[in-house]
Amino acid sequence: MGSDLAPGEVAEPKHAARTYVVTHLPGDGVGPEVTDVARACLDVAAGRHGFGIDWRSCDLGAKRYLATGEVLPDAVLAELRTSDAVLLGAVGSPQVPPGVLERGLLLRLRFELDLYVNLRPSKLRPGITGPALTTSAGRPEAPELDFVIVRENTEGLYAGAGGTVHKGTEFETATEESLNTWAGVRRCVRYAAQLAKTRSGRLTLVHKTNVLTHAGDLWARIAAEVAAEEGVELSYAHVDAACLWMVDDPARFDVIVTDNLFGDIISDLGAALSGGLGYAPSGNLNPDRTGPSIFEPVHGSAPDIAGRGLANPAGAVLSASLMLSHLGEPAAAADLDDAVSAVLAAGAPATTGEWEKGLLAALANGGS
Numbered sequence: 001m002g003s004d005l006a007p008g009e010v011a012e013p014k015h016a017a018r019t020y021v022v023t024h025l026p027g028d029g030v031g032p033e034v035t036d037v038a039r040a041c042l043d044v045a046a047g048r049h050g051f052g053i054d055w056r057s058c059d060l061g062a063k064r065y066l067a068t069g070e071v072l073p074d075a076v077l078a079e080l081r082t083s084d085a086v087l088l089g090a091v092g093s094p095q096v097p098p099g100v101l102e103r104g105l106l107l108r109l110r111f112e113l114d115l116y117v118n119l120r121p122s123k124l125r126p127g128i129t130g131p132a133l134t135t136s137a138g139r140p141e142a143p144e145l146d147f148v149i150v151r152e153n154t155e156g157l158y159a160g161a162g163g164t165v166h167k168g169t170e171f172e173t174a175t176e177e178s179l180n181t182w183a184g185v186r187r188c189v190r191y192a193a194q195l196a197k198t199r200s201g202r203l204t205l206v207h208k209t210n211v212l213t214h215a216g217d218l219w220a221r222i223a224a225e226v227a228a229e230e231g232v233e234l235s236y237a238h239v240d241a242a243c244l245w246m247v248d249d250p251a252r253f254d255v256i257v258t259d260n261l262f263g264d265i266i267s268d269l270g271a272a273l274s275g276g277l278g279y280a281p282s283g284n285l286n287p288d289r290t291g292p293s294i295f296e297p298v299h300g301s302a303p304d305i306a307g308r309g310l311a312n313p314a315g316a317v318l319s320a321s322l323m324l325s326h327l328g329e330p331a332a333a334a335d336l337d338d339a340v341s342a343v344l345a346a347g348a349p350a351t352t353g354e355w356e357k358g359l360l361a362a363l364a365n366g367g368s
């Protein structure tokens with residue numbers, strides 16, 4: 001299934017000794033519960049498709065920070081670099097101040113490993129009910145919703161440029177600067193255009209070029225150039241209008257490319273429209289493969305339901321599917337994606353355990 005390959009990826013001939021080193025970083029809250037299910041599914045899929053996974057483990061996250069003060073020791077980062085991929089659950093806890101793990105761990109990993117694409121697919125599968133079913137257009141049926149957001153992942157407002165002056169006075173001034181480099185925007189748009197070629201050939205740039213005229217102009221020029229070079233059809237939507245259309249007419253989108261913060265925001269909307277955060281996967285990709293990519297469900301650590309067997313592992317399993325595509329195992333990736341759809345077709349389970357049972361049964365029955 002060539003269409004499951006990431007852009008630029010070539011299917012490798014199958015041979016029995018294929019083994020991938022994958023670091024399991026379960027993290028906090030529901031992270032361990034959902035990634036344990038994903039891991040079990042990955043092992044089954046690997047067995048069926050003749051490759052192996054050499055699991056390593058890593059205990060970064062709130063627990064380690066609260067116990068030791070460590071966020072991302074250099075030695076751990078060096079170890080992570082030797083993996084083929086990382087499966088991340090979620091990190092975070094209400095006991096850790098905002099920003100410590102977000103900037104110190106998640107964003108540092110994105111920057112250090114040059115994970116410049118954040119791939120966020122949204123697909124409304126049969127069996128999912130949700131807000132997408134009742135739109136202002138009064139649509140009686142589930143809309144066709146199957147798009148991928150390619151979010152730039154190392155620049156924009158996330159780059160960390162800015163600061164505070166005159167702190168504690170009435171003139172205290174806080175700035176956050178959005179960094180957009182020609183090379184950074186171009187490589188992200190290139191990835192999105194190549195992905196579009198493997199799908200419908202349609203690419204939409206989402207930005208706010210009417211107000212953010214400096215960054216918007218750079219993004220728009222690059223998108224036009226790259227779309228022409230890659231031979232894809234380019235359209236444009238302002239980010240506010242894109243939100244409206246994602247609800248009212250999601251079929252107009254196939255591959256969306258956008259900057260870091262817009263991508264963060266609209267991908268949560270995409271998740272809400274396709275079943276909720278429990279179903280939302282992500283891949284933090286280094287498309288140039290100069291280091292491992294990181295795959296994680298978008299839902300976060302959800303401390304309110306942690307340890308109660310209620311977490312939905314679909315987002316983690318779909319992230320594992322993205323991981324297999326990236327590793328060049330499209331058939332195994334499709335099996336995991338199909339297993340989630342098969343479980344849903346029989347009615348969404350209420351517990352993590354029922355999900356696991358259903359997924360493993362689907363993998364045993366189906367598969368290519």
Ligand code: IPM
Nearest residue numbers: 101102103106107264282298
């Ligand atoms: C996400 C999260 C992160 C982000 C946070 C936790 C740093 O919201 O992966 O979408 O903003 O990118």
Ligand code: MN
Nearest residue numbers: 264265268298
């Ligand atoms: Mn987010």
